[in-house]
Amino acid sequence: MNSALPTGSTLIADLRPEAREAPESGIVEVMNYGRLREGLIPLWVGEGDLPTPAFIRDAAARSLAAGETFYTWQRGIPELREALARYHERLYGQPFSPERFFVTGSGMQSLQIVVRMIAGPGDELIIPTPAWPNFVAATSVGGARPVCVPMEYDQGRFTLDLGKLEAAITPKTRGMLINSPSNPTGWTATKAEQEALLALSRKHGIWIVADEIYGRFVYDGSARAPSFHDIMAPEDRVIFVQTFSKNWAMTGWRIGWIEAPEAFGQVIENLIQYSTSGSPVFVQRGAVAALDEGEDFIAGQIARAAEGRRIVHEGLKATNRVSLAAPVGAFYQFFTVDGREDSRKLALDLVDTANVGLAPGTAFGPGGEKGLRLCFARNAADLTEAVARLQKALMAA
Amino acid sequence: MNSALPTGSTLIADLRPEAREAPESGIVEVMNYGRLREGLIPLWVGEGDLPTPAFIRDAAARSLAAGETFYTWQRGIPELREALARYHERLYGQPFSPERFFVTGSGMQSLQIVVRMIAGPGDELIIPTPAWPNFVAATSVGGARPVCVPMEYDQGRFTLDLGKLEAAITPKTRGMLINSPSNPTGWTATKAEQEALLALSRKHGIWIVADEIYGRFVYDGSARAPSFHDIMAPEDRVIFVQTFSKNWAMTGWRIGWIEAPEAFGQVIENLIQYSTSGSPVFVQRGAVAALDEGEDFIAGQIARAAEGRRIVHEGLKATNRVSLAAPVGAFYQFFTVDGREDSRKLALDLVDTANVGLAPGTAFGPGGEKGLRLCFARNAADLTEAVARLQKALMAA
Numbered sequence: 001m002n003s004a005l006p007t008g009s010t011l012i013a014d015l016r017p018e019a020r021e022a023p024e025s026g027i028v029e030v031m032n033y034g035r036l037r038e039g040l041i042p043l044w045v046g047e048g049d050l051p052t053p054a055f056i057r058d059a060a061a062r063s064l065a066a067g068e069t070f071y072t073w074q075r076g077i078p079e080l081r082e083a084l085a086r087y088h089e090r091l092y093g094q095p096f097s098p099e100r101f102f103v104t105g106s107g108m109q110s111l112q113i114v115v116r117m118i119a120g121p122g123d124e125l126i127i128p129t130p131a132w133p134n135f136v137a138a139t140s141v142g143g144a145r146p147v148c149v150p151m152e153y154d155q156g157r158f159t160l161d162l163g164k165l166e167a168a169i170t171p172k173t174r175g176m177l178i179n180s181p182s183n184p185t186g187w188t189a190t191k192a193e194q195e196a197l198l199a200l201s202r203k204h205g206i207w208i209v210a211d212e213i214y215g216r217f218v219y220d221g222s223a224r225a226p227s228f229h230d231i232m233a234p235e236d237r238v239i240f241v242q243t244f245s246k247n248w249a250m251t252g253w254r255i256g257w258i259e260a261p262e263a264f265g266q267v268i269e270n271l272i273q274y275s276t277s278g279s280p281v282f283v284q285r286g287a288v289a290a291l292d293e294g295e296d297f298i299a300g301q302i303a304r305a306a307e308g309r310r311i312v313h314e315g316l317k318a319t320n321r322v323s324l325a326a327p328v329g330a331f332y333q334f335f336t337v338d339g340r341e342d343s344r345k346l347a348l349d350l351v352d353t354a355n356v357g358l359a360p361g362t363a364f365g366p367g368g369e370k371g372l373r374l375c376f377a378r379n380a381a382d383l384t385e386a387v388a389r390l391q392k393a394l395m396a397a
Numbered sequence: 398m399n400s401a402l403p404t405g406s407t408l409i410a411d412l413r414p415e416a417r418e419a420p421e422s423g424i425v426e427v428m429n430y431g432r433l434r435e436g437l438i439p440l441w442v443g444e445g446d447l448p449t450p451a452f453i454r455d456a457a458a459r460s461l462a463a464g465e466t467f468y469t470w471q472r473g474i475p476e477l478r479e480a481l482a483r484y485h486e487r488l489y490g491q492p493f494s495p496e497r498f499f500v501t502g503s504g505m506q507s508l509q510i511v512v513r514m515i516a517g518p519g520d521e522l523i524i525p526t527p528a529w530p531n532f533v534a535a536t537s538v539g540g541a542r543p544v545c546v547p548m549e550y551d552q553g554r555f556t557l558d559l560g561k562l563e564a565a566i567t568p569k570t571r572g573m574l575i576n577s578p579s580n581p582t583g584w585t586a587t588k589a590e591q592e593a594l595l596a597l598s599r600k601h602g603i604w605i606v607a608d609e610i611y612g613r614f615v616y617d618g619s620a621r622a623p624s625f626h627d628i629m630a631p632e633d634r635v636i637f638v639q640t641f642s643k644n645w646a647m648t649g650w651r652i653g654w655i656e657a658p659e660a661f662g663q664v665i666e667n668l669i670q671y672s673t674s675g676s677p678v679f680v681q682r683g684a685v686a687a688l689d690e691g692e693d694f695i696a697g698q699i700a701r702a703a704e705g706r707r708i709v710h711e712g713l714k715a716t717n718r719v720s721l722a723a724p725v726g727a728f729y730q731f732f733t734v735d736g737r738e739d740s741r742k743l744a745l746d747l748v749d750t751a752n753v754g755l756a757p758g759t760a761f762g763p764g765g766e767k768g769l770r771l772c773f774a775r776n777a778a779d780l781t782e783a784v785a786r787l788q789k790a791l792m793a794a
Contacts, residue, residue, distance in 0.1 A: 005660065006496070006658070006659035006660040006662075007497075007631040007632065007658045007659050007660060008631070008632065008658020008659060008660035008661055009658075009660040010632060011632065011634060011658060011660070012660055012661065012664065014515075014602070014604075014634070015514050015515060015661070015664060016513065016514060016515060016516065016517050018513070018517060019513055019514040019664055019667075019668060020664055022664065022667035022668060022670075022671060023667070024663060024666075024667060025670060045468060047467060047468055051464030051466045051467070052464070052466035057461045057462065057464075057466065060461055060679075061458045061461050064454045064457055064458050065454065065458065067448030067449070067454075068448075068649065069448045069449035069454065069646070069647065069648070069649040070444060070448070070648055070649045071442060071444055071648045071649055072649060099403070100404075105651065105673045106673050106674055108670075108671065108672065108673055108674040109672060109673045112671065112672050112673075116413065116415070116416055116538070117412050117413060117416040118411075118412060118413060118416075119413065120413050120415060120540065121518050121540065123413075134670070134674075137667070137670070137671045138671050141513070141668065141671050143517065143518065205411070207411075234404040234405070235404065235405065235407060235408065237408060237411070249466070250466065251466070251467055251468045252466040252467045252468055252469060252677050252678055253466065253677055254502065254673055254674070254675065254676060254677050260405070261403070261404045261405020261408060262403035262404050262405060263402065263403040263404060263405035263406040263408070263409055264405055264408075264409065264412070266421060267412060267416055267417055267419065269421075270416075270419035270420070270421060271416060271419060271538065273419075273422060273505075273531070273534075274419060274509065274531055274534045274538050275505065275506060275509050275672065276502045276503050276505055276506045276509075276651055276673060277503055277505040277531075278651065279651060280649050280650050280651050280680070281649055282457075282649075283677070
């Protein structure tokens, strides 16, 4: 044993390859480089700068004070499943049964469980990229093969080539992970595109895992992005993964949900039982408050993001050194910098030269390697300052 | 589509078999049967009747009030990892690095991650049974094969046959899940038995997954049960899965930890990232308070369990209808009833005849099918009443 190595170094080779080879996030690498810089403006993760609103924190605190600290329903407390049904009824204008909703310990856990339900060794899942890196990682860690289909890119705008997507379908394909509005690109499927995706699902008998977590964050004046809810039939192969993180500024709470056919209830309950065994009641009480009393807060968040989007888009465009399109949805500006194709190096450089933290496109898979992702869910003053610094750094480079 | 079936019924066949076939807990079946009975005394799950103490709840509430609602370290906040190191130093009398500790969203998640690290399709994990059902389920859901090795049973007492255990090791064996003190049997490995198990690990190059979560609950006057910590070397293949649930009455909080070689840090961090992406800071603040200020509470819990153990053991023994031994550790009384070998039916019957909820031995795998598990982590009055009812029901039967 070499005492210069941490204990256990010789044992790592003895772990399963799927575990050993789970990739470190490419975002985290840049964060670790810049984490302790004085005055750095962190726009690298998908998190705003507002804490969870007090009415949600207070609901959780009341539950704690009341001693709600025992085991509970693996599927989530009935009050939360009912609140989820009400929320969906308001948002999508159609009836929902509480039995379609299953509370999880994060959108990430929703994804893990859904991947496990539909794909394993020998299976393939199709992922349009650039995409949230955890799609690819959750698929690989689950033993299935992620098949990345790069989206088309032209002057800052991404589009989905449905023909290329269908061409990627093989007999091993079990589903497609469709994130709309998209992190990191802002691409937002139109109703026609969703209909085409649903037709592929029906034709090939494959699942759509729908990540519509940014569905409230759209900037064309509509109340929400198009949703598979608008077009699907009860027996379609569509499962939704969702989170409380973005709409209600609850990133740190680790609570999300799965929306799936009622008949999957026992399967999902078992998979929750054998992964985290449920979510704390006091966290769920906060989530109920979020759903029932959170609309004003969400409206404020969307208005704030719209202003952030304007500041960032106009400011970066003014450099004449970048390609970008104002995103249709979500709260990220994706852009490329002329003559700077190594986004990992560029993101590290911008920590030094601009003291601004951005996520490198390399983190998001094929098709996004040359770009950078900037999260604009933040106050206007920070964003204005960040853009000024980026302008200076990019125009000096 | 048959409208009498829940939506999606036709799609279940389209899910992965590991997911579809994840077993429903045999304990939950009995709970569902008795859940709404007026006055039922519930001794079926591994949970006491005390809420989490106020000093822990208050620490979480302070964190919430301070707005600690953002993403945090995937491995756990440094303060909690340091508190875990201090706690282990006090308990085991040796130095521990905080870098050995990784915060998870429950003991269950610890188990899921550790199983994923060491075993997958084509691999086997050995599980002495009767055992907590989630050992077998987590192994199967992870795609590996659980190999149950029934313990020897004689007049209420379980013993581990090390020869039988070694005979179960094959070239596919990747590890052994060793729970001591045991849920449900109360079996507690002696130091000599742990040395023999460690020798098997070294000889065959297989992992020990050590579940010592009931290690504080022993009734022979010693401060804790023997631990692999007492005998292992830094490069041994031993990983610990742990939880805050039992010692600190935090079942509903969903927080636990993994203790593993430092060198595994990045692998474990990645697996946390791709399953739940960390634990809430405010929950972790509660856990820090538990570790640093919880010794009086734990002492009270142990004294209470010792009294519960006495009430239950003496009371059941007095019926002359049961076989049982007072458990060495943990807080369960496992017992068989003469002439009643169908424990599932007996547990359901006792809901009706005694209005007491017990867990059927069938839930715990080979070797425990004929028994019942009673959790005695409860106030003396409830236990006295439960035992009186059980006496009456068993002696009438």
